[in-house]
Amino acid sequence: MPRAPEIAPAGPVDAAELAALETSLARGATRERLLEILLEVRDAKGGRGISEKGLRHLADRLRLFPAEAYEVATAFPAVNYGASEPYATEACGDLACALRHGTTSGRGVCRNHCDGPRQAPEPRSFAAYRAAGGYGVLDALRDDPDAPARILELIATHHAVGRAGVGFPVAEKWRQVMAAAGTPVIIVNVDEGELAIFKDRFILESDPHGVLEAALVAGRVTGADAIFLYVRDDYAPIHAILRQAMSDVVAAGLTEGIAIELRRSGGAFICGEETALIASLEGRPARPSERPPFPTERGYLGRPTVLHNAETYFRLRAAWGAAPDPAVPVSGLLDPQAAVFSVSxxxxxxxxxxxxxxxxxxxxxxxxxxxxxxxxxxxxxxxxxxxxxxxxxxxxxxxxxxxxxxxxxxxxxxxxxxxxxxxxxxxxxxxxxxxxxxxxxxxxxxxxxxxxxxxxxxxxxxxxxxxxxxxxxxxxxxxxxxxxxxxxxxxxxxxxxxxxxx
Structure with a gap:
């Protein structure tokens, strides 16, 4: 029987790419960080994606088959795998751009910047948010053992529902997570992979602590030990805003016992489906899985998982008394009669x-x-x-x-x-x-x-x-x-x- 041909070794990785890989791996050499590592290497290379040799090296370091790493690298446009040109940021040629700018084609995909050039964001600071009473509910959750049940009942009475289009009751989702086996995980979905949607970007540019506070409340009520902020890669200003906000709440001691981490998405619309999003966080291709079991029972790494988008978390604060502030226009969403539309x-x-x-x-x-x-x-x-x-x-x-x-x-x-x-x-x-x-x-x-x-x-x-x-x-x-x-x-x-x- 003839022998199968041997695959030629990939050869040495370019020194600059190797340095970028090792720098990223030093932050965490786990499969769960695979997508983030690929994006960090792309950033270090000026927008050009990881090479085949680099991908083979990365697979070896993470103890993966090359095909497993390749699946992820090619599943997300933002990785820009093997590209000689930087990841494109110009008008994309999708519907909103075509109507507004007359473009008929584009190298990129919809970046949800369909409202055109904007002024630099001016988010409400941690100090201003705290002065307005923000994060006070966390003090009650820390000091009063009955507070979690009371907060959950307030959420149910408020009829809070998810704002991703289905409208599932928030309190019911949390109860399912609390009834499941294992320590829960909280995910804030800021991927906004849908065509011409940018409402969550608007919220976080204006009042990031309004989302972080509610995510921390979700963590305290359900007993979670980790929060992931899953943010669209194209939202670079949001990354900086959230990293500062996260640093502020950690420094203030508000996250004790809960690890909080920002992870970037890879530009795949399918991650609007929660099991596909969770798969990408686990270092796998973004593919939906059959349900049941639902993520509330077996989600991230098999643990019960709460997943809402940024708008859901932001509006949730009305359940425990947060009210609109005329000085913060986006806080109008705390009014149950208000809605935000992405118009392009x-x-x-x-x-x-x-x-x-x-x-x-x-x-x-x-x-x-x-x-x-x-x-x-x-x-x-x-x-x-x-x-x-x-x-x-x-x-x-x-x-x-x-x-x-x-x-x-x-x-x-x-x-x-x-x-x-x-x-x-x-x-x-x-x-x-x-x-x-x-x-x-x-x-x-x-x-x-x-x-x-x-x-x-x-x-x-x-x-x-x-x-x-x-x-x-x-x-x-x-x-x-x-x-x-x-x-x-x-x-x-x-x-x-x-x-x-x-």
Whole structure:
């Protein structure tokens, strides 16, 4: 029997890359840090990703098969594996950029900077937050053994729910974690991988301690010993803001017994699914896993895990008495009637818009400074890449009616398009985004999103029966919400792409 050919040794690693690897490994040589190590090496190389030789060296140091490290390096765009060019930061060519800047292609992927250039953030300091009564609830949790149960009951009475689109009760999630075996872990999701969403960035740029306080409360109430802040790699200003805030709370003795760590994401939309996010934190490719068991029972490294996005934590403080402060505009979210929308596209002043009791979707255009010069309202993409194309006439109807008819706001992303924009082309870009971001683990999503993108972008007349079949298969058979929501998006196109009067 002939012998299999031997794989040639990779050879020595470039000295500068090797130094970057060893510097990063000195901070923690564990598989769980694999993605962070890859990003740190990319940073040290001026945005150029780790080389094949470097990846083999890293796999050896972490006692992984090269294929295991390769899977992770190639699963996340931000790693920029093997690239000779720096990780791109220009306009991406995804839908919001295409509408606002006229770009049709781009080397990068959506960076959620869809509101354009902004002033440097001026976050509320630790001293100012403390002076306003911040972190006082932690004193009660430390001194009163009955405080955890009381706080949990306040959260339940407040009807606090997750703000990632599903609306699951926060108190119920915490109770599940507390009933599970093992020491809990707390995760703050600031990945915001959805198309043209930037509300969590807005919150953290303004009031980072509002999120940290609630995460620490979650840790104290559930008995957790670790908090991970999982932050989008592209949010560099947020990294600096959070590192300073974390340093302040540690120095003040507020984290005793709880390790708190910032980890960067790798630019994969699939990490909006909580089990995929947890997989990336464990140093594995971001792929969803079947549920049950749910993360509240077996999450990070098999431990019970609480995972909410930044908005959920920020708003949670209203349950124990935090109130809006006129000097801190983002604190208006402590009002249960308030909502923050990420508005982009063909408007004069895109950005996060705080609304109280929004009557009509069209009112968001006024909040965003009106339509861009020369544009008339054609409609809106509501709820991101797998959302709904809402016609202009419906944008003028009462929002309550649209919600009663089944419209989903999701994480409240709004992309405004003009009357002259081609709605089929918009749908094609959305489908292409979903096809690119599918993790490829299950056939219905992997094949269905690619097929939908091809059908929508083809020059032939649109065959709605194909989209209907794809919608059914993806909606019923996909492993996670990306595929199921993509199926729902395709199912809604029969009405969305019908001619309408703006």
């Amino acid at each position: 596209g063909r408007v004069r002043a895109p950005g996060p818009k705080l609304a109280h009791g929004l009557a009509r979707l069209e009112d968001l255009v006024e909040l965003a400074g009106g339509m861009a010069a020369g544009a008339r309202l054609g409609g809106m993409v509501v709820a991101g890449s797998s959302g709904t194309l809402v016609a202009a006439a419906d944008c003028r109807r009462p929002l309550a009616d649209l919600l009663a008819e089944g419209l989903r706001l999701g994480t409240r992303g709004i992309i405004v398009f003009g009357a002259d924009d081609d709605k089929r082309a918009i749908a094609a870009r959305m489908a292409a985004y979903l096809a690119r971001e599918s993790c490829g683990q299950c056939g219905p999503c992997r094949v269905g999103t690619a097929k939908a993108a091809h059908v929508l972008a083809a020059p032939e007349p649109l065959d709605m029966s194909i989209l209907g079949d794809l919608s059914t298969v993806m909606g019923e058979a996909s492993l996670c919400a990306l595929g199921r929501n993509a199926g729902r998006f395709l199912g809604g196109l029969s009405s969305s792409l019908a001619p309408s009067n703006p």
